[in-house]
Amino acid sequence: MKDKNELILAIETSCDETAAAVVQGGTKLLSNVVATQMDIHQKFGGVVPEVASRHHIEQITVVMEQALTEADVTMEDIDAVAVTEGPGLVGALLVGVNAAKALAYAHGKPVIGVHHIAGHIYANRLEQEFEFPLMSLVVSGGHTELIYMEEHGEYEIIGETRDDAAGEAYDKVAKALSLPYPGGPQIDRLAQEGKDTYNFPRSYLEEGSYDFSFSGLKTAVINKLHHLRQKGEEIDVENVATSFQESVIDVLVDKTYEAAMDYGVKQLIVAGGVSANKTLRARMDQRFADTDVELAIPPLYLCTDNAAMIGAAASVEYHRQNYASLNLNANPGLMM
Amino acid sequence: MNVLAIDTSNQPMSVAILKDNQLAAELTVNVKRNHSIQLMPAVDYIFNQANLTPKDLNLIAVSEGPGSYTGLRIGMTTAKTMAWALNLPVVAISSLEMLAANLSYHNGYVCPFFDARRGNVFTGLYQVQNGQMTKVKDDLNTSMESWLEQLQNIDETVHFISSTNHQFDDLIKEKLGAQANIIQHSMNLPRASMLAHLALEREPTPVHALKPQYHRMVEAEAKWLEQNQKR
Numbered sequence: 315m316k317d318k319n320e321l322i323l324a325i326e327t328s329c330d331e332t333a334a335a336v337v338q339g340g341t342k343l344l345s346n347v348v349a350t351q352m353d354i355h356q357k358f359g360g361v362v363p364e365v366a367s368r369h370h371i372e373q374i375t376v377v378m379e380q381a382l383t384e385a386d387v388t389m390e391d392i393d394a395v396a397v398t399e400g401p402g403l404v405g406a407l408l409v410g411v412n413a414a415k416a417l418a419y420a421h422g423k424p425v426i427g428v429h430h431i432a433g434h435i436y437a438n439r440l441e442q443e444f445e446f447p448l449m450s451l452v453v454s455g456g457h458t459e460l461i462y463m464e465e466h467g468e469y470e471i472i473g474e475t476r477d478d479a480a481g482e483a484y485d486k487v488a489k490a491l492s493l494p495y496p497g498g499p500q501i502d503r504l505a506q507e508g509k510d511t512y513n514f515p516r517s518y519l520e521e522g523s524y525d526f527s528f529s530g531l532k533t534a535v536i537n538k539l540h541h542l543r544q545k546g547e548e549i550d551v552e553n554v555a556t557s558f559q560e561s562v563i564d565v566l567v568d569k570t571y572e573a574a575m576d577y578g579v580k581q582l583i584v585a586g587g588v589s590a591n592k593t594l595r596a597r598m599d600q601r602f603a604d605t606d607v608e609l610a611i612p613p614l615y616l617c618t619d620n621a622a623m624i625g626a627a628a629s630v631e632y633h634r635q636n637y638a639s640l641n642l643n644a645n646p647g648l649m650m
Numbered sequence: 651m652n653v654l655a656i657d658t659s660n661q662p663m664s665v666a667i668l669k670d671n672q673l674a675a676e677l678t679v680n681v682k683r684n685h686s687i688q689l690m691p692a693v694d695y696i697f698n699q700a701n702l703t704p705k706d707l708n709l710i711a712v713s714e715g716p717g718s719y720t721g722l723r724i725g726m727t728t729a730k731t732m733a734w735a736l737n738l739p740v741v742a743i744s745s746l747e748m749l750a751a752n753l754s755y756h757n758g759y760v761c762p763f764f765d766a767r768r769g770n771v772f773t774g775l776y777q778v779q780n781g782q783m784t785k786v787k788d789d790l791n792t793s794m795e796s797w798l799e800q801l802q803n804i805d806e807t808v809h810f811i812s813s814t815n816h817q818f819d820d821l822i823k824e825k826l827g828a829q830a831n832i833i834q835h836s837m838n839l840p841r842a843s844m845l846a847h848l849a850l851e852r853e854p855t856p857v858h859a860l861k862p863q864y865h866r867m868v869e870a871e872a873k874w875l876e877q878n879q880k881r
Contacts, residue, residue, distance in 0.1 A: 367723060378731075379734065379858075408720060411686065413730075413731040420731070640690035
């Protein structure tokens with residue numbers, strides 16, 4: 315029987331945050347260090363993969379050291395090293411994966427490869443215990459998925475985006491409005507001031523589908539802006555932001571609610587970078603208020619990419635002794 | 651000194667362990683494979699062959715570039731993390747110098763180079779005299795044609811050594827004729843043992859500051875600078 319209170323050092327480098335954390339027993343966060351590159355990529359209007367990789371290798375040992383120091387532990391105390399193996403930017407993932415293998419090998423510890431999305435879901439376990447069966451809505455710049463779980467470590471994707479992720483649509487619409495990167499928080503902020511006057515489409519796809527589609531909405535917004543600019547008409551940026559956001563959130567909330575009811579879950583977990591969105595949080599709260607479904611949304615610092623969530627997800631695999639071998643590789647298109 | 655040396659800067663991968671300053675185990679693989687998959691098993695293999703464990707190490711050596719960006723990061727992330735984890739000094743050495751060191755016992759000029767695409771190369775110039783190698787020109791990223799024209803000014807034979815391919819052989823012969831000697835066969839493959847021996851004589855880099863020397867800016871950064879300098 316494995317120690318219930320194992321200590322895992324976790325590493326996450328799938329996009330533009332170099333992160334390391336120490337997590338105890340899958341539920342207790344001892345340290346959570348994130349070196350963000352957001353200001354570096356801002357001038358390019360989005361994440362440049364090669365730039366991200368170059369920064370990861372400069373930061374990686376610094377963040378690992380800080381994670382151990384802040385947790386007040388040494389590598390001797392650590393039971394396993396966990397790392398995001400995918401999905402993500404391959405060059406970025408490679409830094410984390412090779413650091414994890416080298417660290418584990420140097421100290422004779424096992425390595426655990428973690429799926430990035432499993433991490434986002436398990437971020438919640440650092441706040442409150444899971445209640446099965448549960449449904450999770452994962453929304454970020456790269457993902458929009460509904461995932462059903464009957465027990466720890468078992469994931470069934472019941473719906474996913476067929477084109478753009480919700481966060482990606484936010485970033486592209488923000489760009490079309492000439493808002494700085496990353497666009498999501500900017501749109502959410504502007505949307506607090508506007509009204510839904512533009513009536514952009516809401517894509518529910520075919521009856522009974524839990525899948526999402528945001529590219530039609532994105533195109534509708536961009537075409538509308540183009541049209542208004544051509545005619546020299548004034549664009550109400552706040553109203554565009556509100557109208558776009560309402561379209562996204564209506565679909566996210568409706569589909570999630572439907573899925574949660576159809577599957578009879580006890581808990582709904584909202585995870586990923588877009589779960590930081592104020593309107594989404596408020597609307598989910600409202601919709602699930604009169605149901606028996608417990609709503610769990612992690613605090614903001616656990617919504618964006620971090621390594622603590624990877625450590626939390628790795629705990630389940632640690633107890634199954636689901637270790638990776640020395641040939642563990644980055645897998646940018648990793649399936650769940 | 652027990653030294654672990656790692657090179658994954660180009661298609662070949664080479665790892666070596668020196669035990670008491672003598673080569674104990676070395677593995678060089680020259681096939682198109684993923685270094686991220688191959689490297690740790692190879693390191694584990696040579697530790698076993700040398701009958702050592704990571705805790706027995708005194709020093710880590712790694713090639714710092716130039717080379718394939720991804721390849722460089724795989725080797726350097728591994729070396730950097732192991733050095734940090736084991737609290738060991740780490741020495742970074744030019745991957746061109748490592749290759750030139752294959753010819754440490756030939757007197758004369760050595761020009762190591764790697765293909766950098768579109769007629770460009772990563773290259774440098776070294777001179778060997780009585781077993782001592784000195785750097786004549788810093789590593790750089792340049793057009794092969796203009797580089798060869800510069801080398802025409804040297805009166806002696808230049809030994810060209812490259813692990814990547816032979817696509818520049820004709821151009822070298824055209825520009826330098828009998829002045830050029832193109833190294834053939836296995837002598838043009840990088841050997842991590844050379845890294846290890848070179849590292850014994852060098853100052854370590856503070857581990858957190860260790861990073862690859864790419865010798866080329868990211869395209870997006872170059873474009874950004876160009877646009878913002880015009881204004």
